[in-house]
Amino acid sequence: MEAGKTIRDPVRRSSSWSRALNLINPLRAVWWLVTNVRFAIILLVLLALVSLAGVLIPQVPDNVRGDAGAESTWLESQHGRFGFMTSPLHEAGAFDVFHQRWFGLILAVTVVSTGAYVVSRFPGIWTSIRRPRKRVPDRYLEMAPNRFQFDSAIDVDCFEALLRAKRYKVDRMEDAGATYLFADRFQIAQLGTLLTHAAIIVFILSAVVRRVDAFEAPLFLAEGEVMPVYAVSNPNQIQVQLRDSYASFNDAGVPLDYRSDLTIYERGEEVLRCSSTVNSPCSYKGFKFYEEAYFGNGAGVTVRDATTGNVVFSENYALAGATYSPRIRIADESGNVLFNEAVVMTDTVDTPDGAKYQAALVTLPDKRLLTFWQPENATDADKLIVFEPASSDSSAQASLTKGQTTQTAGLSITYTGVEAVPTQLIQDFPLPSTLGEGASGPAQLQMSNVVAGTGEASAGDYVSNGSAPGDARLTIVGLQAQALSLKQGESTTIGGLQYTFDGQREFAGIEARRDRSDMLVWIGAAAIVLGLAITFWVPRRRLWAKITEARTAMAGQAPSHANFTRELRNLAREAGAAVPAEPDDYD
Amino acid sequence: MLNFWATWCYPCRTEIPQFVDAYDKYKDDGLVVIGLDLQEGPSLIQPFAQERGMDYPILVDRDGEVGDKYRLLGLPTTVFIDANGVIQKIFRGPLEGDSSNGTGTQGAISESDLDAGIAQIMAINTPTPGANSGSR
Numbered sequence: 001m002e003a004g005k006t007i008r009d010p011v012r013r014s015s016s017w018s019r020a021l022n023l024i025n026p027l028r029a030v031w032w033l034v035t036n037v038r039f040a041i042i043l044l045v046l047l048a049l050v051s052l053a054g055v056l057i058p059q060v061p062d063n064v065r066g067d068a069g070a071e072s073t074w075l076e077s078q079h080g081r082f083g084f085m086t087s088p089l090h091e092a093g094a095f096d097v098f099h100q101r102w103f104g105l106i107l108a109v110t111v112v113s114t115g116a117y118v119v120s121r122f123p124g125i126w127t128s129i130r131r132p133r134k135r136v137p138d139r140y141l142e143m144a145p146n147r148f149q150f151d152s153a154i155d156v157d158c159f160e161a162l163l164r165a166k167r168y169k170v171d172r173m174e175d176a177g178a179t180y181l182f183a184d185r186f187q188i189a190q191l192g193t194l195l196t197h198a199a200i201i202v203f204i205l206s207a208v209v210r211r212v213d214a215f216e217a218p219l220f221l222a223e224g225e226v227m228p229v230y231a232v233s234n235p236n237q238i239q240v241q242l243r244d245s246y247a248s249f250n251d252a253g254v255p256l257d258y259r260s261d262l263t264i265y266e267r268g269e270e271v272l273r274c275s276s277t278v279n280s281p282c283s284y285k286g287f288k289f290y291e292e293a294y295f296g297n298g299a300g301v302t303v304r305d306a307t308t309g310n311v312v313f314s315e316n317y318a319l320a321g322a323t324y325s326p327r328i329r330i331a332d333e334s335g336n337v338l339f340n341e342a343v344v345m346t347d348t349v350d351t352p353d354g355a356k357y358q359a360a361l362v363t364l365p366d367k368r369l370l371t372f373w374q375p376e377n378a379t380d381a382d383k384l385i386v387f388e389p390a391s392s393d394s395s396a397q398a399s400l401t402k403g404q405t406t407q408t409a410g411l412s413i414t415y416t417g418v419e420a421v422p423t424q425l426i427q428d429f430p431l432p433s434t435l436g437e438g439a440s441g442p443a444q445l446q447m448s449n450v451v452a453g454t455g456e457a458s459a460g461d462y463v464s465n466g467s468a469p470g471d472a473r474l475t476i477v478g479l480q481a482q483a484l485s486l487k488q489g490e491s492t493t494i495g496g497l498q499y500t501f502d503g504q505r506e507f508a509g510i511e512a513r514r515d516r517s518d519m520l521v522w523i524g525a526a527a528i529v530l531g532l533a534i535t536f537w538v539p540r541r542r543l544w545a546k547i548t549e550a551r552t553a554m555a556g557q558a559p560s561h562a563n564f565t566r567e568l569r570n571l572a573r574e575a576g577a578a579v580p581a582e583p584d585d586y587d
Numbered sequence: 588m589l590n591f592w593a594t595w596c597y598p599c600r601t602e603i604p605q606f607v608d609a610y611d612k613y614k615d616d617g618l619v620v621i622g623l624d625l626q627e628g629p630s631l632i633q634p635f636a637q638e639r640g641m642d643y644p645i646l647v648d649r650d651g652e653v654g655d656k657y658r659l660l661g662l663p664t665t666v667f668i669d670a671n672g673v674i675q676k677i678f679r680g681p682l683e684g685d686s687s688n689g690t691g692t693q694g695a696i697s698e699s700d701l702d703a704g705i706a707q708i709m710a711i712n713t714p715t716p717g718a719n720s721g722s723r
Contacts, residue, residue, distance in 0.1 A: 226595050226631055232661055233651025237626040239595070267649055268628020305604070310640035312604040315597075 034109075034116040043110045050106065054097030057089070062216075065096065098211075111204050118197050125190045134171050134182040136544045136555070144555035146564035150577060154552045156181070159545070159575040166571075168543070181545040192534030199528035206520035217512045222298050222316030222505045226265070229287065229512045239265040240289060243273075245506040247294045258294040260508040276510065286514045293509025295320075297422035299447045299474050300502030303430045306493045313430045316505040319422035319447055326374065326384055326402075329414040330364065338364045338411075342419040342448040343372050344475040346483035357385075361482070370396060384415050421448050432479055432495025443478035450504060474501040536561065543568070552577065588618065588705065589666040591648075591659055593625045594635045598680055599663040602696050603639050609701060610643045616709060617670070623648050625662060665696060667704040675707045 033039055058078060064070040078095070079086050093100035141147060156172070156179050163170050168183035219227040221242035228239050243261040257277065264272040264284045274282035274289075281288040295318055303313035323344070330339040345358035356376040363369055373385040380402050388395040388409070396409035405414040429443035449472045471488040479494055486492060486501035493499075541564065543556035552572070558564035566584055573579045590606055592599035603622075610620045620643035624632050627647065636645055648654050657666060660679055667676040678696050 226627075228593070228595060228626070233625055233648065233654035233659055235650055237651060239627060239631070241631075265628055265631070268626070268630075268647060270628075270630065308640055310604065310607060311638040313601070314638070315600075 031116065031120075034113045035120045037117070040110075040113045040117060043106065043113055047106055047110055050097055050103060053094060054103075057094050057097070059098070060096045065099070107204050107207065111201050114197050114200050114204075118194050118201075122194060125194065129187045129190055132182070132184060132187070132542065134544075135173065135180055138546065138553075141544065141546055141553040141555045144557075146558060146568065147553070147555035148565060148568035148572060149551065149553040150572065150579060151551055152577065153547055153549050154545075154572060154575050154577050156547055159547075159571070162571065162575050163543070168541070177548065179547045181543070181547070183541075183543040183545075185542075186538050186540040187542065189534045189538035189540040192531045192538065194531075195527050196531030196535065199524045199531055202520055202524035202527060206517040206524060209520060210515055210517035213514075213516055215512075215514045218292070219510045219512055220293075220507060221510060222300070222318075222507050224300075224505070225316060236285075237266075238271075238284065238287065240510060240512060241265065242508050242510070245294060245508040247296060247506070255294065258291050258508070260291050260510060262289055262510070264289075281513075286516055288513050288515075290511045290513065291508060292511045293507075295507040295509075296504070297447065297450055298505035298507050299422075299445055299472075300505045301445075301474070302500045302502055304498040304500070306496050306498045312497070316507070317424055317426060317445055318507055319424040319445060321423045321425075322420040323423045323446060324418050325421045325448065326372070327416045327419045328362070328372070328384075329416050330362075330370075331412045331414075333410050333412075335412075338366075341473060342421050344421055344446045344448055344473075344483075344485075345372075345374060346446075346475060346477050348376070349373065368396075386413055419448070421446050422450055423447075429476075429478065430497060432497050434495030435479065441478070443476055446475045446477075447504065448473045448475070472501075472504040535559065541567070588620045588708070589623055589657075589668060590620065591623050591625055591654060591657070591662055591664040591666075593627055593662055594631050596662040602663060602680070603641060605696065605698060605701055606643070607640050609705060613705060613709065614643075618705060618709060619643075621646060623653060625654055625659075626651055663696070665704070667708045669708040676704045678704065 058081075060071060060074060064074050075086060075090055075095070082089060089095060093102070097103055141149070160170050160172060160181065163181070163183045166185070168185045171182040173180040173182075215229075217229050217231075219229075219240055221227055221240070223242055223245055226239050226241040228237055230237050241263040243263055245261075246259045248256045260276050262272075262274055262276055262282055263270055264274070264282070266285075272282065272284050274284075276282040276289050276291045278291050281290040283289075297319045298316050299319055300316045301314070302311060304310060305312050325342040325344050327342045328339060329337065331337050339362060343360045343362055345360045347359040349357040349359045351357065357373045358376055358378075359374075360372045361369060362372065369389060371387055371389055373387075375382045378384075383399040383401050385399045386408070387397045394409055396411050396413075398406040398408040398413060400406045400413065400415045402415050402417060405412060407413075423444065423446040425442055425444050427442050428440045429445075431437055431439065431441045431443070435441075451472070473488070474486045476484040476486070476499070479499070484492060484494070484499065486499065488501055488503040491498050491500040536559075539558075539562070541556060541558050541562075543554060545552065545554040547553075554568050554572070556564050556568060558567070563584065566582070569579050569582060569585070588606070588609075590599075590602075592603070594600070606620055606622070610618065614620075622636070622641060622643060622645040624645060624647045626649060629647075632645060632647065635641075651659075657664070657677075663678075663680040665678040665680065666674055667678075669675050678700065680696055
């Protein structure tokens with residue numbers, strides 16, 4: 001047997017003069033370039049390298065891009081890492097690789113090149129599948145890379161039957177005393193490689209679609225609130241309403257899961273009610289609504305004109321800060337609990353000896369008024385002072401440290417501990433006219449008895465999970481000389497305005513996202529998996545054989561990862577030919 | 588007076604009491620206020636308008652086409668149109684308000700601006716800024 005030697009396919013052979021002529025014609029030169037495999041490989045390597053740079057080098061955040069001042073600040077923050085290279089890297093677009101024109105150009109040329117490859121190869125492959133060359137010159141049988149010959153005649157009938165058993169389609173021809181066999185198997189698998197290339201195009205197109213069409217809008221909603229997906233008018237406008245927000249926590253207070261009940265409106269009509277979680281978003285018309293954040297410390301406040309009853313103000317406030325307040329439990333002599341809440345300190349008191357105290361008033365159900373004093377910046381060792389303003393022998397008067405219980409004037413008062421009370425200074429809160437400081441101004445809101453993770457709060461039905469003993473309470477400082485304290489659902493009128501604490505409101509961060517490239521990514525992924533599976537696992541084979549009385553010669557084509565020469569030897573053996581063993585027979 | 592608004596728009600919400608007051612005050616002089624809601628529906632608008640005493644007509648720009656015709660850039664936007672149908676003034680809010688009467692922080696459109704706009708379209712004497720701030 002001769003050593004394997006590559007022979008050129010006469011169909012694909014092109015003479016040097018025609019290639020030179022092709023290069024003279026600019027269009028042909030471009031076509032030659034974009035269909036050139038080496039050029040395609042260079043492009044793919046280049047694409048991989050710049051993508052890698054885009055992953056490894058920090059990229060300008062979306063909310064910074066386009067804002068010159070913010071971009072400049074962000075670049076300053078990168079100086080510590082990249083030093084003198086920061087400016088050159090910025091100039092080269094390394095901090096925003098995927099939005100550079102040159103990146104888009106590489107993508108476009110890669111698409112064109114891959115597409116041109118598919119288009120240029122398809123006719124030849126299709127012809128090869130549908131109308132294969134059934135007889136090859138004797139020279140090909142002698143020189144093909146995959147070939148096997150021996151000096152005896154194989155049993156043609158037996159060989160043909162064997163090939164058919166192995167799922168080959170066989171054509172048999174007789175000519176000039178020789179028998180010619182052409183056998184073909186799974187040739188459609190030649191399209192596998194084109195499918196893989198098409199997948200690359202689909203992937204790149206999906207990136208383009210994503211860049212051009214993808215849309216994201218973060219919506220921070222309180223229960224009951226509605227937000228539009230587009231900030232201005234849009235023919236595809238839809239609104240998202242947060243009906244209810246839920247959260248569950250473990251015993252240590254670590255959040256386990258968030259969920260939001262949403263209503264979607266389109267053209268003014270309710271079109272969908274759904275629940276959204278982090279991993280299971282609501283979907284509507286290409287939009288997905290992901291739960292991205294939860295915030296439980298919100299307070300709903302409504303202010304009405306006391307004369308007309310018209311709402312002049314209605315907002316849900318996120319109380320992002322915290323003050324630390326003593327939690328107090330007060331019971332009467334019969335053991336009835338009169339009060340069990342965090343006492344929100346609303347006033348400051350300067351004593352003649354220069355000491356500073358925080359103070360609060362608490363009204364008991366029987367209208368008894370208790371005053372609580374605590375040193376500013378109190379520590380655990382500091383005592384909480386309790387007294388009734390009316391000074392008499394029967395007035396309550398006590399001082400106690402954390403964890404202590406004291407009996408005074410028929411009351412059992414326990415300082416149970418310290419509690420974080422959500423708070424926020426609101427700069428433009430509606431003010432009563434009696435304050436004389438304008439229609440709006442600063443007010444401090446503090447909400448005690450907060451329960452995280454409640455349900456149905458938006459309906460005003462507060463659901464306690466047992467950890468808080470009562471309804472939420474809102475304390476507002478800044479509307480009048482004395483702090484205003486409102487229980488959930490309670491109202492009070494000051495200076496012509498009626499203030500109502502609607503209750504605790506939970507917030508949810510909802511990400512509205514539309515990315516129509518999703519489907520393309522799935523199609524591309526399916527195509528590339530299918531294409532690779534077909535290419536590597538479907539055993540396509542093509543075999544030509546010439547059998548005379550004195551000699552059998554066979555040659556064939558198979559994917560490069562197959563050892564078709566060995567397969568030819570084994571076929572000959574199985575057909576009854578005496579074929580000596582070769583070293584690679586048992587590899 | 589054509590006021591583009593929506594229930595979700597915070598500055599729109601804060602200035603609505605001013606439109607309610609202005610309508611009460613000038614409707615007998617011929618002032619027409621139209622609240623043009625941007626792309627919302629009755630289920631959201633009706634309870635909102637009822638609670639706030641929005642007695643003036645409220646229309647819905649369901650597809651955003653009216654907003655496009657007025658080259659709406661954002662909410663709130665208030666267009667002052669005179670009796671001849673000529674646009675006299677467009678406030679693209681929120682505007683810097685008038686701190687003298689407190690509306691600068693609460694309202695998107697100051698009372699003085701509102702009064703000036705109304706005077707311009709109705710050819711009536713402009714009350715001094717803050718003179719009617721007690722009406723609310």
